[in-house]
Amino acid sequence: MNNKNNYLGPLLIIGVLFFVMGFVTWVNGTLITFFKKAFGLDNTSSYLVTFAFFISYTVMAIPSSMVLKKTGFKNGMSLGLLIMALGTLIFIPAAEMASYALFLVGLFTIGIGLTLLQTASNPYVTILGPRDSAAQRISIMGIANKSAGIISQVVIGSLLLSGVAATDPIEELDKVTVPYLILTAILIGLALLIRMSKGMVEVSEEEEEKPTTGLTEPVVEKTSVFQFPNLVLGVIALFCYVGVEVIAGDTIINYGVSLGFPEEEARLFGTYTLAGMMFGYLLGIVLIPKYVSQQAYLIFCSVLGIVVTIAAIFSTGFTSVLCIAILGFANAVIWPALWPLALSGLGKFTKIASAFLVMGISGGAILPLVYGGLADSIGSTQQAYWLMVPLYLFMLYFGFIGHKKKSW
Template identity: 85%
Template sequence: MSSNKNNNYLVPLIIIGILFFVMGFVTWVNGTLITFFKKAFSLDNTSSYLVTFAFFISYTLMAIPASMVLKKTGFKNGMSLALLVMAAGTLIFIPAAELASYNLFLVGLFTIGIGLTVLQTASNPYVTILGPRESAAQRISIMGIANKTAGIISQVVVGSLLLAGATSVDPKDELDKVVIPYLVLTGILVGLAILIRMSKGLVEVSEEEETPVASQVVVVEKTSIFQFPNLILGVIALFCYVGVEVIAGDTIINYGVSLGFAEEEARLFGTYTLGGMMFGYILGIVLIPKYVTQQGYLLFSAILGIFVTIVAIFSTGFTSVLCIAVLGFANAVIWPALWPLALSGLGKFTKIGSALLIMGISGGAIMPLVYGGIADSIGSTQNAYWVMLPLYLFIMYFGLFGHKKRSW
């Protein structure tokens, strides 16, 4: 019976893996877009990081509405709808390029983020519920490999199209480089939306499935989502995590350029960070839960992040760049470990809890902007990385104590 259940889970996990691949492609191309738009529109650091702000702030604004949509549509139809919204966002890039409008590009990124909000709100708890809780981090790590593989491909492919070769003196000619890639991406997203809608492989699962019967007795006594400290602290920890993840992944190209590396060389630095994350995911799959617990790996990741950040700030040249890339390894398993710990015991509150966790992704909107503001104000992209230390410290607190709290 257990074997049959695992076989029933295999097809849905493959489909969700494809969706994580798509999410990775459109998310991690932002690091390339930041450098591309900075040059094309002659932006400072703060303005260039509006790319991540526009993209990730939609998670805060749309997470609760996304959970409401999913209650009406279910997981499968919600995922299909999300892909169509993302396609609308990528399509906006075409008139934005024609009009040479940075603001319209930001609207496109915000729209993509709306679609991703629905997709994330559906897919993450789906993977958590679809199997034993103690191995949830392992399943999400597999999804993470698909996500970061797509990120590496997007930075290499799109980076070669947007950042490689001679730069035109005419910004309009530069911006026209995005038209073909984003038309192709729009077509892929629409095609996937249709396939998901027609697929019989995605089964609907109930959020109550993820909680043992013994835990459900506790859940019945609670009437508000805010009565779960492990969730609320988890939201803050996830805000901190996405903040450091996006800073490490999306600032590294600009950081390399600021240190004197040529764009042709620096455009690949983001792939080093994503490669580090992939290695961390693979290690997590091997170690969790057989050799180390989810919370144990989470704690290790936070401590490593603190150490590597300090080394990055005090080292020089490529060594410092490499340290920022190593943060990818440190960050890898924080996301997969956070989700099951934060959602533990929520039962019927799982979907709204997932929506609150998705709101924590706004760390990717706010913290890179804070980083850029600090870099501009002190004139140092390197010392601005100090902003990551308090974020890792809170993640460490959650790994030590926060996830265990069941009452305030």
């Protein structure tokens, strides 16, 4: 971008996109509980919701990078929104047919659109200004994302989880029809808005190759993204991070129900996690990079995650639920801190590197499924949270050592 001081307009548009991404992502916690009840699923089967949604990031990340090379960031975002609209539209016949498999296809399709949107929007935000304040800008995007998540869980949760469940599964599933038709219309409208917007300035490959700060020296001799240890380790750290983020946000409603809380009360537990994340993002905006570096905040959040997870395992009742919610605060700034550290010095490899990082989001597909399997096998949704401790430990390693590695 020729003048990086003029990025407030594009950031506002990207903020709207992050709001939309948050709305369709964080409603999954509500859908898990809703489908579990409507279809009579066990824990493992219910978490196929997150698997179908997030596994698309692994399948489509590299193809999304190829698409962006043809379309550019702006048109890629518009295309991503249209694919998401197709996915939300699939919910309508899925409800009429009472088909859990078709709902999963819809979620997978939404995930494909989100993959393209994430692959375009995250590096766009990172490049759109000084690299050392990238975490601050992504934190602002995170506030938009999580505020949408709170709204989606309150609104969709009140529609799907409130009141007496219908005895007929098809009648119960019909509850998704109106909200997902509205969501489809909104996604199509946003796709057209992005396509026609003159505020979204395209970033050229040449500009991506230029270092934006003095954090690292430009690396010109490397020929592959796999020659950047900070990227490879960053992908693994992101896999771990998205896993713990989704587990904390999407299992808490089921966890509350398993502890004996009424569904009417437990449906709001996910909003506590998202509120914690929003507070963490706000704190990150204030502290990064003026008072605390991106990597220092990453280390702090990883340590806090370990401590609070163990506290959740050894406490009882609402205290334990509250600890899972506090993980939202612990997780908040890990995502915005990981991206710039992992992309540091990538230059012309930024788009393909971003695609690999997006593949790391598949942690949200696999790790909640592992959590559900553990919960079923050991008979405890609480003890299954031990899964998160080694994940936080790897993020701690990346914050201390991994991001500094410039060669193998």
